[in-house]
Amino acid sequence: MADSTLSQVVGSQAMGTGLSAEPAPDVARGRFVKALRRSPKGLAGLLLVGLVLACAAAAPILAPHDPAQQVLGWRFLPPAWATGGSWEHILGGDNLGRDIFSRILVGARTSIAVAVVVVTLAATIGSLLGAVAGYAGGIVDNIIMRLADFLLAFPFLLLALMIMAILGPGFWTMVLALSIALWVNYARVVRGEALRIEQMEFVEAARSIGVPGWRIVLGHVVPNVIPSVLVLATLEVALVIIAEAALSFLGLGVQPPTPSWGKMISEGRDFLYDAPWMVLGPGLVILMTSVGINLFGDFLRDFIDPRTER
């Protein structure tokens, strides 16, 4: 799914809800907490996400070993529950004699850092372009939306591959490649909203008394789209984590010694027969994280736009 279907999946999630078509209700804090308490989905999601965040934050304290330390005796050490394993290395050791558990903990930071930066960038740029397109209309709208079509038609991974080749693999290259692919979703959602709001009477009125365009966008469009953008962003965090893993898996990710879940799986694939735990640990952690985020995102969507659920 993380292949080249990045925008499509999130697009579909947004579409299935009819997100952009609904007026956003006020998000009152109390109502939110109450709803969260009643939703096993939201609670489970929040718990998982919280766990991953806590682990990432406390990684240097929690990690029992230095993630880059290589010890001959730790090579291909089985996980604790398997014969020959030890509780000192819960998830075992990798091919270079490093502690897998410690690497997963520190790797969480890579994933989260990429996800947060990418989603922030994509959401900001995408929303701005979407608002401008929707509000300005005409040629500007046309250019922005054709650019979006262009990016949709360009096979994402090939684009990423070329960007990586030009700039060299690394954290910021990855951020750039992912942001380029993901702003489109926000642009579409926000543009739809902007178009809708523009038709409304109060906007007509504001315009007739000479309120400048940018203030209408800031004052009316932006507050109205924030909930939809927030849901989209939450769901996209999971997507970016998966995409980061996929790119790292293809050898395009962050460079050593920084551990990354995708890279750990890619490395472990060469040892599937003899040391399957090299893949299992990071694999399950990716799964856990993205399930958590998706559950929470689902809850958030239902909360903001209850129509789909009821």
Added chain:
Amino acid sequence: MLPLIIKRIGYALIIIAGIAFVVSAMTKLVPGDPVDVMAAGNPGMTEADKARLRSQLGLDRSMMDQYVSYLGNALQGDLGTSLRQRVPTAQLILERLPATAELTLWSMVLALLVAVPIGVVTALRRDSPVDTAGTVVAVLGVSTPSFLLGVLLILLFSVQLGWLPASGYKGSVIAAIPRAIVEGRFDLLWQKARYFLLPSVSLAFGLMAVNARLIRSAMIETIRQDYVQFARAKGVPPRTVVLRHALRNAIIPVITMIGLQLGNLLSGAIVAETVFAWPGIGRLSVQAITTRDYPLVQATVLITAVLFVAMNLIVDLLYHVIDPRMRHG
């Protein structure tokens, strides 16, 4: 409808020419050229040798020059010749397209076979345990990266159980059907199909989840519509209501998504093709980029973009044809 088609095709052509331009520009920015790659294993090659080869291969021409002549040739159906394999790029693509296309097809068939019943049942039994289970499956589906699922499937079915091959492609299943029927050799089909199983499941899982969710919400929407309520009130049997009225209409918005998904799969499930060593377009394009085979990069990107755009165009038109509201409105 005709003017609409013409307009859409016009847009599509502009987008494709734009993609070709960006790819041309990028190949000039990418460090290293095909001669660097060839010389990497041959320290005996001097700079003069490399320079001579570059000019013989036409790599010293300017980017605009190459782009214009490429576009001109492409319009006449000539997608250029691979610098590495020295055969027409169209030939290389045609050799690999069937593998990608068939993997796409089976993945989608598999995904829909599961997604439609799940979507319908979860929509009808909202908030029941079935619905909750459906939600869990859907969340798992969107949360599981296909490469991870692929590796885990290999671990289970190939490494641990030894039931299915871990990678590779042994030819088309569809193409083998006539022979299997004529000769009564259905084992031939299985010999080929076993190679499809793991890759198509790894791709289908995510698609299944997304489509099941879509079908569910579309069903909920349609069931609420007056005509369905009316049919129900009239005493039409529930099964008929669901299948004849609700599902038929619910499927319409889903088709757009399926079109997008097919376009994306065709334009290269690169990761899945890497995991399963699948000889498709995705792997071909990665190989083209790593060897800096510029004409092949151009051709693969162009073809996949055309496939993607064409798929969307077809879906759009289909949408207009099947959706009665669209037709009359």
Added chain:
Amino acid sequence: MSLDQINPQEFLELTYARARQSVLSRRAVLGGFAALAAAMVLPDRAAFAEGRGGTLRIGRDQEPDSLDPQKTLVAVSDQTNNWIYEPLARLDTDGNVVPGLAERWDVTDNNKTIVFHLRDGVTFHDGSPVDAEACAWTTQRIMDPATASPSAYLLGPFDKAEVIDRLTVAYQFKEPFVPLWIGLSSPAAAILPRKSIEALGDQFGRNPVGCGPFRFAGWAPDTGIKLVRFDDYKCGPVGAPDEVQFLYFPEDSTRIAALETGEIDVLATGQAVPVDAVRRLRQNGEIQLLSRARQGLRALVFNMSKPPFDDIRVRQAVSHAIDREKVLAFALDGNGQIAHGPLPTTIPGYSKAVETLDYAYDQAKAKALLAEAGQQPGLKLRMITSDMPPVRRTAEIVQTELRDIGIELEIQSLPVAEWASLSSKGEHHIFFMAYEYNDADILYAALHSQGSYNRSFHKDPTLDKLLEGQRVAFDPAGRQALLDDAQALIMRQAYWAPLFEPLNFAALSSAVQDAALRSDGDISVSTAWIES
């Protein structure tokens, strides 16, 4: 005395000596190369016992790009073309130049022309005759700019071939060319059939026709290549197996499983047997594992054009900081040999004296040297490596080792194109050198200030002079003396930090007989056969 003055016999001896030094394989950094037909030392046809033959199914990790020998430089293509095509002469296992299509040859025109006398009655697989005309046409084709042949450089200062009579052809060079046989014995210079090439056009590379020991019988891209024994082969004994299939498995685990389940009989060439699988294959009683030292080296190359490696103490510090035993154990699972100098022991010209100049593992000394050079802990350095798994893993170990002496090493592990292009720009501090070569002249390419593969960017007139000298040294002893001096100088100056010499592996099912592993990593396909 210059080369065009010495007598032809002496000149030929010189060319033979160079060919012998190049023993079996030739070049290729990213995979073994093939050249020669070790294989030509075979029992003759009458000696084949009943039961020999069979279909040999060989699993590989790479697939040829083109089987047109003039249009490829990829090792695995040459390793396939060796069986399909026939050059004028071949090199045997000892590096002796032995007749191929040519029965004999003489040198004329101040050592600038080689006259070849061809065997009579040889035909291509398409039935057309192999004659002087074919040789002339073949060389015209490789020199033609329209062919854009990447392998043409192997022929050095070749000018043109002239037909003297039906079976006599003169190869004219612009100047006497000592490494002549390396090019002439490679598939790149094999004689090609005009008839088939003109009929097939650009499809020739997919449907090769030669006059070698095996006839091409089919190629399903992404799957495999099939060759059938050519019974009319005249240039040596015919091959042992009836049929050879080269099957392509890009995934390590699938390829190994295929051998274990008997789907294929052999794993050979390139990285078909990854070092990580060796332990597992060794434990399997049904599998024979062959290994042989590769003519290659892995080393760290310091960029001396900028600080800190312009200071010899920093170079020495890094050399002392790396535990090569650990590198071997971690990255190669013990499958390799520690390197002591810029040449591996397997390349003729290796100087044993470098072993006394070795920088032993000593982190305290390394730290002291760094401090002496005025470097603070936390020194940031950048290293460029290729993204091949063993290289990548070695780089990660080097990174950890350097961290222990206070150096933060940033690794850029890059695909081949970026690797080649970025490293030549010299923005790195350390370059991870990985080469395969067969001759000590690699030192010229990699360490002469004008060398095409020089990644240390140093200027050392003394070393330049030694390396130029070994190129034109007439007697082997004189050349060795120059090479000894060059290697000692390189180690004393710590231009490189040698790491290890890799091994080649091939794995065979126990049913395969008479297979030997050649130094290029391929097995001798024409001797190997399989019990049916």
